Amino acid sequence: MSSSEKLDLTSPDFVNENFEKLAELFPNCVTESAEGKAIDFDLLKQELSHAVVEGNKERYRLEWPGKKEAIVTANLPTTKTLRPVREDSVDFDNTENLYIEGDNLEVLKLLQESYLGKIKMIYIDPPYNTGKDFVYKDNFSNDRQEELLDSGQIDELNQRLIANPETSGRYHSDWLSMIYPRLKLSRNLLTDDGVIFISIGEDEVQNLKKICEEIFGGNNFIAQIVWQKKFSRANDATYFSTMHDYILCVAKKHKLNDPIGFELQLLPRTLEEASGYSNPDNDPRGEWTSVVLSTKSGSASLIYEIVTPSGRKCFPPDGRFWGVKKSKFEELVEDNRIWFGKNGEGIPRLKTFFSEVQSGLRPNTLWFHEEVGHNQEGRQELKKLFDDKGYFDGPKPVRLLKQILHVANTKDSIILDFFSGSATTAHATFLLNTEDGGNRKFIQVQLPEAIDEDSEAFKDGFKNICEIGQERIRRASKKIKEETGADIDYGFRVYRLDESNMEDVYYKPQEYSQDKLDLFADNVKSDRTPDDLLAQVMLDWGLPLSLKIEKANIEGKNVFKVAENSLYACFDEGIDEALAKALAEEKPLRIVFKDSGFKDDTAKTNVKQLLKQLSPETEMKVI
Known part of the structure; x- marks a missing residue:
């Protein structure tokens, strides 16, 4: 028997039926709640009243169920x-x-x-x-x-x-x-x-x-x-x-x-989009357009006679001035930046090349x-x-x-x-x-x-x-x-x-008794590599993960160098004073070791003091 042939065997759900009827009459009153679709009864009251119905304070903002949780x-x-x-x-x-x-x-x-x-x-x-x-x-x-x-x-x-x-x-x-x-x-x-x-x-x-x-x-x-x-x-x-x-x-x-x-x-800009550009004189600088050479204001030095290639003599139009002095105009003519028209007898115009136009x-x-x-x-x-x-x-x-x-x-x-x-x-x-x-x-x-x-x-x-x-x-x-x-x-x-490279005890030591703490001589999870630790240290120290990473061997220890001397990291065992002295010579800005990586407690204290003495600008941390 298909699902469509099965008897419902339940009484009518009048709540759902009423909901659908209201939704059809007042679609603007249908909203979403934490439980699903619902009717906004405050808005429904307003739809059924000619007076303003008192309710929640109105404000201009987007609301939805779960917004506070999203924040x-x-x-x-x-x-x-x-x-x-x-x-x-x-x-x-x-x-x-x-x-x-x-x-x-x-x-x-x-x-x-x-x-x-x-x-x-x-x-x-x-x-x-x-x-x-x-x-x-x-x-x-x-x-x-x-x-x-x-x-x-x-x-x-x-x-x-x-x-x-x-x-x-x-x-x-x-x-x-x-x-x-x-x-x-x-x-x-x-x-x-x-x-x-x-x-x-x-x-x-x-x-x-x-x-x-x-x-x-x-x-x-x-x-x-x-x-x-x-x-x-x-x-x-x-x-x-x-x-x-x-x-x-x-x-x-x-x-x-x-x-x-x-x-x-x-x-x-492309030539197709920039209308008005052409190259009628085959200028090797490419397509160009021309603009008027005269201006509305100027001095007497900007009023002078220009002789076109055809022999025609011209001055600026009445009430206007040439845009450049005569000496500059002659330079422009020499540079083939003045256009006198196809027949060489038009009023001079300044050529503007498409290749030199900066705006897009x-x-x-x-x-x-x-x-x-x-x-x-x-x-x-x-x-x-x-x-x-x-x-x-x-x-x-x-x-x-x-x-x-x-x-x-x-x-x-x-x-x-x-x-x-x-x-x-x-x-x-x-x-x-x-x-x-x-x-x-x-x-x-x-x-x-x-x-x-x-x-x-x-x-x-x-x-x-x-x-x-x-x-x-x-x-x-x-x-x-x-x-x-x-x-x-x-x-x-x-x-x-x-998940973090560190054991839970690293974040919540207060939740472990002393006898349990002894089980975690190393805070680092056993399956994590030095590469893993370096990435977490970089993130914690606010260093971009894109910085250049180099590997070096110093005093027999594997040392990461991040962005030259921005960060040195060594996660090997047996860290001692000899390594501290060698690292101090390179003056790194930051250095990090594993807390369990020191040769002993005395070495840990000495390494810290040596770095402070020999490279005071170096900030040392342990994980």
Whole structure:
């Protein structure tokens, strides 16, 4: 018997029936509560009254069930860390580009000190909340067992992604609670002249705009761009064929309100867009246009006779003056910068060459696919890299990200994308650097979402989205290097979100009795490497993970040197006075050891005193 043939065997649910009737009569009174869809009875009372009904104080702001929890979520600290994955990286020790695997909320928290105010541009393409996409589930009431399972990755027992169908009673609320803390944390990372671009669809664009105005300030909203994402209409649409998506542009500080705020870079002008340019005299400097040489004001020295090539004598028009003195005019004639018309008898005009015009075009809010590409183009770009296999349904085209990177004025800046997906942002960064000589560096963050076992990507050996994204970066960089030969940074360091490198006793020693403390002679977990410890130390000390890392052997000990003398780290055993003296000669700004790494308690005391005496500027810490 099919489900449609089964008897209900329950009495009528009059509450639900009444709800649906009210929702049909008063759709504006339907809202979302913590339990799901609900009726706003205060608003319903108002609909049924000719007088103003007293109720909750009105204010202009976006509210939803879970907003306060979303704010708390953003403020909760984390003890997680990032562990380097050298085997998946390219040129790990030298590159300044990063690819981070893990839940972007936790990652954003970990980046707060190292990248505070250092990111020039953020671009994100979050789930659109169409009813088919998945949203992140941020559950911070996990018990200890769940915390041990949660390493920032999808897990059968602790899933980070949940479906959010349109029938959900918290359809909008869940999505807003997901995006709010991430945007709140991302603002801290932007430079004062920084900017964020967010791709979004119809379902949440208005809510997202309100959230951005709340987090960044209404005065800092720059533009709502309409991008033509499709090149042909879909005739199977129920009503209108949706041809576009939106891209919101919001500044950390608006230039109108703050002199150090975001300054947009103009788009380069092409001859097709710059009307009036031609080259009738075949000037080797290229196309030019001409402007009048006379002005409305001047002195007597600017009134003089000019003889054209045809022999015609002319003066400035009545009441006007030549724009340059006679000596300067003669220099311009000698340089072929004066145009007397086709027959050499016209009133002289000054030639202005297109190659010398510095101003560009101010971008508009309509971006057509001819200009920046479309989704199908983005898919084809991936297929060219992966042997005619697309893997992603609608990746953003490289041309779109290149335009965003350009107008964001990012030439020598750090770019962050914490919904990396197919890694188009990294691809575009490489390509634009080769084209304009830029030195942009990227940080890509992506949750390692498991790939469907029936998919083409899984059959080709990819287990999660991060593996595809990283391989896309490798292949794109190789292709760009082969085609351009440009000398840029093609590498990237891979880091993976995980639980802290330290045992619990490191954070909560008060919860352990003395006899239990003796069990933890080493605070560090047994499976962690010196590379792991260095990454956590860099984050804790607020140092960017992109800094150059060198390895040295000093007094028989392995020592990391970060950004020359910015940080020295040694996690070997048997640290003694000889090593301290050798390190002091190099005058590092910071140095860190394992607490259990000293030869004995006396050596620990002596090392500290020696560094203080021989290199007083060095700050020493232990973990």
